[in-house]
Amino acid sequence: MYSYNEFDAAFVAERNRQFRAQVERRIDGSLTEDEFKPLRLMNGLYLQLHAYMLRVAIPYGTLNSRQMRQLALLAEKWDKGYGHFTTRQNIQYNWPELRDVPDMLDALAEVEMHAIQTSGNTIRNVTADHFAGAAADEVTDPRPVAELLRQWSTDHPEFQFLPRKFKIAVTGSENDRAVIRAHDIGIQVVERDGQIGYRILVGGGLGRTPMIGKVLNDFVAQEDLLPYVEAVVSVWNLLGRRDNKYKARIKITVHEHGIDDIRARVDAAYARIRPSFGGLDLDLFEDIKSAFAAPAFSQKPTALFDTAYQTDPIFRAWADTNLAEHRAPGYAIVQISLKAHGETPGDATAEQMRVMADLAERFGHDELRISHEQNVILPHVHKSDLPEIHATLKKHGLATANIGLISDIIACPGMDYCALATARSIPVAQQIATRFDELKLEHEIGDLKIKISGCINACGHHHVGHIGILGLDRAGVENYQITLGGDGSENASLGERTGPGFAYDEIIPAIERLIAAYLQHRDNPEETFLAAYRRLGMAPFKAALYDEAQAYAAE
């Protein structure tokens, strides 16, 4: 893993010192709220419905055990004993008090973490495939380039007052687990003629105007990457719509000007910028790369795993759903579900964080990842250690075997916390998970991604959910719109609205009717919900949602 150099450490310490003084001046009245607000947002501090919220960046979703333990400490010491992992590989604390935030930031700095640029119109936390460095299908680990981009974008003087926020995601695999097509810039590491380079997508995004990113350049060589990305952001910085916040994101700029026009402008900007990059970034990149060298994988028999798999059905069910293929023989990627049925998606208690940190230290080469799907990953685990890991997880409510299933729901905080929300999302997720657990249908249904947002800004990625749920305020009551057929993978597509929305107490029965229609119409048990929808279209699902509802109402 990357460790802060002197510059990183000094920068974070200085920013923390400044923010402490800013908080003091806000409290003693020297700063008004109008003056203070942009300063607190630059440091990740929001004011939500019930309290302040501190959003801490977990760059490219990677943590070591020491950092995870420190997150647990923050949860216990300055919050209510838990933290919420988000869809952009951040962690949010929902209950800090203003006076305590500078201490929280200092505690984070002790473990090389911060909350800088987790808010505001800047380049946000650079996210990456949560299987990076471990996935069997990977060209190369995308995290070194994510770290390079983190360093380049942090406090970049040209990009502190962008037209709007700007999000970058990186993947090293063709199988896109980082939702790069729904980012302002999506970067895919590719190999061409034995050379590593980058495919650059631009103009993806969800929110009120969802767009799938378009390919801006099929292959940018390593030495050209930073100037190229800088050219893209600088073109948008000048061209982006500052007159209308709803039209300010780069997806609108690309849409209004066309990808060819944007490409021509980027090429011109690139030609201008390129000479100013003298190769220092390449030396830096080589240093960064060595920090991400793969751990020394051991060669051990997997007999313990094989026995447990054959004899323990609970372990087998967990192994079947929660493990992913590792590139090293005898190893597996462990996905720890933060979606226990009925619990809040993405929440972990301080105790659970420590348990996961201990497991990472003992069995996982001291690495943890946070996925955009709000789960925790142990990326490098030898299979012989899995039975013990599973037993420990089970004791702490962390062994739910539901990765990729109907209860593995992404949900934004919604109106339970968020000041922007128009409806709740967490209780909808909790009820769907509980209901299908009661019905014992989860494994029968198979692969299904439900994603729930509590407002049009789409933090819950509802547009790319196989089933998307969007909570709105319709004439003073919560109302939930359903979209079908969304997909956040390399075959990205946006969900299509089914029709009128459903009231809070109607949404769970509506989802049940949808699932019943899928089970009835699927070709065979291997045909997933998404595949069935793509084959059948909207009609049978629409009928299940609306015709039957009317039939019930008429009874």
Place this chain on the structure above:
Amino acid sequence: MARAFTPKIITANALLEGDVVYLTADDRWSRQISEAELLTDEAHAQLRLLGAEAQTGTVVGVYLADAKPGDTGPEPTHFREEFRRTGPSNYFHGKQAEQA
């Protein structure tokens, strides 16, 4: 025609804790919505709002929220204000816990 004025309360978040607070008739900031001053006259409400907004050393994000008279004092009319006076629905945290 201008829309008829509906009763309002003045609410905000406390600067230090972030807690939801309500302006009372005797110029305090209370944690209880029942203690809020119910404003039924638009001109008076605007005047009270200006006074509240000036208290930047105590509160943040002052606004007028719809409310209705209830048995023990003002009550919210919109679900957002209902959540603000209660706390989140996934944990027994916030006001519901403090007032239990």
